[in-house]
């Protein structure tokens with residue numbers, strides 16, 4: 516019984532995680548959603564921990580991320596984390612690329628109110644896809 520209690524506690528999802536999972540922000544539901552933001556950077560990563568995949572498109576103007584879209588085969592935690600990340604990088608007029616590059620999984624977890632310990636790797640997926648998209652943007656700008 517004690518084990519069940521412990522297990523249940525480890526799988527606790529915060530209210531914020533549930534909100535972002537049930538109502539994900541900036542998720543690409545169709546190719547049209549992606550076209551509308553006229554992306555100038557795209558990044559894709561796979562998770563070595565679970566094999567899931569994340570792709571992110573960004574639209575950069577004057578060094579700031581104005582819009583983004585993402586799509587994943589990932590789980591609840593990956594969806595909630597990337598939804599939150601997408602809000603963080605586009606709120607208040609858009610985040611500067613240099614700041615977005617410094618975002619860590621911990622920053623996302625703090626905004627989400629945490630994740631179950633064995634789901635931390637899922638929060639890294641969106642973060643890495645974003646960094647790959649920024650790299651792609653910089654390459655395209657040369």
Ligand code: FES
Pocket residue numbers: 562565566567589590591592593634636637640
């Ligand atoms: S288990 Fe694969 S992203 Fe969460």
